[in-house]
Amino acid sequence: MPRHYDPDSMPPIEDTKDSVFPIYLPLQVFDNDEFDCRTPEEWMSLGLEPGSSDRKPVPGKALLPTDDVLGHDDPKSQELIYKWIDVGVLDYDKETDLYLVHKTDEKGLVRDEEGRPIINGGRTPEGRAPLLPCQYWVPRVCLQFLAEDPQVFAERVACADSLRKRTQGLLMYHLYVDCMPTEGLDTxxxxxxxxxxxxxxxxxxxxxxxxxxxxxxxxxxxxxxxxxxxxxxxxxxxxxxxxxxxxxxxxxxxxxxxxxxxxxxxxxxxxxxxxxxxxxxxx
Structure with missing residues (x-):
């Protein structure tokens, strides 16, 4: 998760084995959907039971902040801790390519503020209510469905992270070359x-x-x-x-x-x- 950083507190090159500069490119840009075994619509259809028109949350795990208040106010804060948390997947937005997830309670259930089960992604004839503190829109690379192979998903995340690091390294390369002086060079x-x-x-x-x-x-x-x-x-x-x-x-x-x-x-x-x-x- 890209974070805010203080330029004055960056470690020297000798003291780090990884990138000297913080990661600032979003991981979902480098996600490869060829790892997916289902389309978004197929994933959401897993919440439908035979003979019922009510779609229930689909079980999964999502990379989310542990502090829901700060997680919504400033998701890039250095004080936030991100963990893989059990969630129910409520909905999918085709325009943003994001999934709506809801953290499960202590009993592993997905309930609204009044303790009622959430169906059909929380949509009602009046529309969807504002997000609850425990609800987030997340990209696919930060969401693992329990019905998928965890090893394949881990490879998907690793490939996206590797491509992101390579891309940032190439951007740094071209930036350095563009900033090199041309005065005094052979023409x-x-x-x-x-x-x-x-x-x-x-x-x-x-x-x-x-x-x-x-x-x-x-x-x-x-x-x-x-x-x-x-x-x-x-x-x-x-x-x-x-x-x-x-x-x-x-x-x-x-x-x-x-x-x-x-x-x-x-x-x-x-x-x-x-x-x-x-x-x-x-x-």
Missing amino acids: INEKSLQRVKRLAVQTPKMKDEKSMLDQISTLEKEVKLDYKHTMNMISFDRVVASKPEMFSFVTLPDKEQKEAPEKGRGHSEAVCFLVFDRIRGLL
Whole structure:
């Protein structure tokens, strides 16, 4: 659960084995519903008994705060303790992709404030009443139905958490590279740049493309900037690879294997072609 954090109390890199920075991306964004053996509608239909139109709560466990007052007021508070708690699943919202859960009482029952069983998700002809303190809307990755395989659900949560950490590491990587200075770096060879520009505008599709000719100077600046950015990426990759423990919170992008060209090019010219092709594809 992403929490509020104090930037002044962050531990130094040497004192942590995990990410130096707190997790701020919601876990449900990285959830993979292919782990699910039923659709949301099928899960909710488990609360229906043969011959009855009243849908009862579906048993499950949800990751919820133990303090219901603070849990609703500030769910990201550092003071909150989250645990897997027995719940009854009352309803599903297709628009938000969230499930409404209700904490069970001491007897393991789902009851409203007056001690009456809750059926049909608490909906009445007048609509649904405001949430009780013990009720929460939760994503699927934070809800395990008792009718599903717990090992599969644990793998689902682990995969989502692993993908979230990798994504945050990639975001950190690109942020660092974008913030690296470009002053004083070697610029692209002017002869190579002019050759690439000439070949690019002489292609059949670009010969008569007025917008390309009007923006050629802007594209040249973009190519030069991307060239310096690529040089920074190469330098940063080398540093991160040489000190993996220090940069454990940074994820290096996967390297794409490219076939060698039939005719060789200089390094600066090859980079220039790649950058120009990428920019040209955006027009």
